[in-house]
Amino acid sequence: MADTTSSRHPNGLYLMFAIEMWERFSYYGMRAILVLYLTKALFFDKALASNLYGGYVGLVYMTPLIGGFIADRYWGNRRSILVGGLVMALGQFVLFCSALLRPETAAEGITPIAGFMLFLGLGLMIVGNGFFKPNIAAMVGTLYGPNDRRRDSAYTIFYMGINLGSFLGNLITSLVGDTGNPDDFKWAFLACSIAMILATLTLWWGQNKYLLSWENQPVGITPKDSPGVSKIYIWLPVLLLLSLGIMYIDAFVTNIIFPFLVLSAVVIAYLVFADKSLSRIDREKIAVIFIVSFFVIFFWATFEQAPASLTFFADEQTDREVWGYTVPPSLFQNLNGFFIVTCAPLMAFVWGFLGKRNAEPSSLYKMAIGLFLLTLGYVVIELPVKNLVPGIKVSMFYLVALYFLHSIGELCLSPIGLSLVNKLSPAKYVSLMMAVWYLAPAIANKAAGMISALYPEPEKGIVTSFLGIPIHNLYEFFLINVGISGVASLVLFLIAGRLSKLMHGIK
Numbered sequence: 001m002a003d004t005t006s007s008r009h010p011n012g013l014y015l016m017f018a019i020e021m022w023e024r025f026s027y028y029g030m031r032a033i034l035v036l037y038l039t040k041a042l043f044f045d046k047a048l049a050s051n052l053y054g055g056y057v058g059l060v061y062m063t064p065l066i067g068g069f070i071a072d073r074y075w076g077n078r079r080s081i082l083v084g085g086l087v088m089a090l091g092q093f094v095l096f097c098s099a100l101l102r103p104e105t106a107a108e109g110i111t112p113i114a115g116f117m118l119f120l121g122l123g124l125m126i127v128g129n130g131f132f133k134p135n136i137a138a139m140v141g142t143l144y145g146p147n148d149r150r151r152d153s154a155y156t157i158f159y160m161g162i163n164l165g166s167f168l169g170n171l172i173t174s175l176v177g178d179t180g181n182p183d184d185f186k187w188a189f190l191a192c193s194i195a196m197i198l199a200t201l202t203l204w205w206g207q208n209k210y211l212l213s214w215e216n217q218p219v220g221i222t223p224k225d226s227p228g229v230s231k232i233y234i235w236l237p238v239l240l241l242l243s244l245g246i247m248y249i250d251a252f253v254t255n256i257i258f259p260f261l262v263l264s265a266v267v268i269a270y271l272v273f274a275d276k277s278l279s280r281i282d283r284e285k286i287a288v289i290f291i292v293s294f295f296v297i298f299f300w301a302t303f304e305q306a307p308a309s310l311t312f313f314a315d316e317q318t319d320r321e322v323w324g325y326t327v328p329p330s331l332f333q334n335l336n337g338f339f340i341v342t343c344a345p346l347m348a349f350v351w352g353f354l355g356k357r358n359a360e361p362s363s364l365y366k367m368a369i370g371l372f373l374l375t376l377g378y379v380v381i382e383l384p385v386k387n388l389v390p391g392i393k394v395s396m397f398y399l400v401a402l403y404f405l406h407s408i409g410e411l412c413l414s415p416i417g418l419s420l421v422n423k424l425s426p427a428k429y430v431s432l433m434m435a436v437w438y439l440a441p442a443i444a445n446k447a448a449g450m451i452s453a454l455y456p457e458p459e460k461g462i463v464t465s466f467l468g469i470p471i472h473n474l475y476e477f478f479l480i481n482v483g484i485s486g487v488a489s490l491v492l493f494l495i496a497g498r499l500s501k502l503m504h505g506i507k
């Protein structure tokens with residue numbers, strides 16, 4: 001039997017670390033250049049690019065609901081990750097092909113075949129991710145016994161893999177794709193496709209050697225009572241067609257993804273609370289998961305301006321010259337992965353220091369602090385844009401400071417929320433509650449795209465409006481983000497005490 005008393009982690013964790021690192025390389029690397037590719041290489045306007053981005057990412061985090069279900073019942077985690085990984089590699093490759101066919105000038109316009117390949121590539125990514133992301137996160141937990149104290153630190157190490165991947169992916173795609181020449185974006189997609197092949201090969205190579213439970217049993221294999229593995233393959237093209245249709249309608253006809261996602265959350269809440277076998281305590285804990293996920297929506301909706309409006313801002317309003325080198329605009333998002341990896345030990349130290357003095361804030365307060373740091377980041381960016389005229393550029397210090405504050409905020413909220421959801425869920429609903437935790441970023445990312453679509457361009461006479469209030473300039477635009485995250489933080493601070501009573505001793 002494996003030694004669960006030492007603090008050493010099983011090799012399976014490092015295998016998961018490597019696989020997730022390559023997958024996040026591909027996901028964040030591609031996302032970093034997506035809106036720039038859409039606006040500069042395909043000549044989409046900012047609003048359409050932002051909406052397409054939001055719809056894409058919204059669906060990316062929606063499909064885990066289906067991928068998690070199929071893995072539990074039909075395929076097991078390993079097969080789901082392998083299939084999802086290959087579908088994603090193909091998706092990136094199709095995007096590479098779409099970029100090969102891009103129009104030379106705005107007047108030429110995107111050809112139907114290139115447009116189709118763009119949607120097909122994004123659709124394959126959505127379907128593939130649904131199988132990949134929830135299963136890899138779930139498998140980390142299965143490597144440990146029920147009361148194994150290494151579980152929390154395992155997730156922290158895993159979170160480092162996520163951010164190392166995001167850092168490297170963003171770095172490579174910015175350097176090879178975001179060069180100033182719109183023809184180069186294709187190399188970013190190719191690099192991401194290769195990363196996905198590496199992710200899949202890593203699992204293929206290591207699964208039998210390293211994916212063992214604390215009792216030395218293989219984990220993530222096809223469930224014993226599976227009604228048949230092949231049955232589900234037929235649903236892959238159906239799921240793909242559905243994603244394509246929904247994405248297309250959302251981008252060009254009417255916003256359907258947002259209400260669709262909210263409805264999914266309401267239906268899940270209804271199904272769970274209708275379960276009569278749940279005790280009152282269980283219900284109260286589940287209610288906390290839903291309430292916390294609700295606040296998390298406001299976090300990601302403003303945080304995920306990074307690949308959208310904040311990248312427009314980096315591109316057009318930030319002085320990017322440093323020692324004669326022009327920093328590509330997409331590279332700024334990279335600061336997130338960098339600060340997470342470098343500041344995580346610092347945060348662990350701070351919590352440990354406070355813990356020894358009995359002053360460590362509970363999870364809910366940490367999350368409220370996370371939201372507050374997000375607000376502070378936007379307050380910093382408000383300073384130089386107050387009287388900014390189009391064409392005048394601000395120092396990159398402001399974006400660096402914003403990303404620093406946002407990353408510390410993420411460290412206060414995201415890994416902590418993940419383990420809180422695990423601790424609060426009754427055993428039979430763990431996977432479903434994980435899916436709820438992913439639905440929050442799904443809704444939020446769609447909302448992020450909607451907010452980014454409000455990016456004003458006064459020089460072009462583009463004035464947008466939010467809740468009927470016109471947005472003339474960047475000061476007013478960033479104020480929306482200050483308001484959303486600020487109010488959410490304040491309310492969470494105010495209700496955290498009451499909510500903790502519903503958590504029945506869990507901190």
Ligand code: PHE
Nearest residue numbers: 024061162163414437438441
């Ligand atoms: N950086 C995190 C990740 O890529 C962001 C995230 C948190 C996404 C929670 C989804 C859910 O995993």
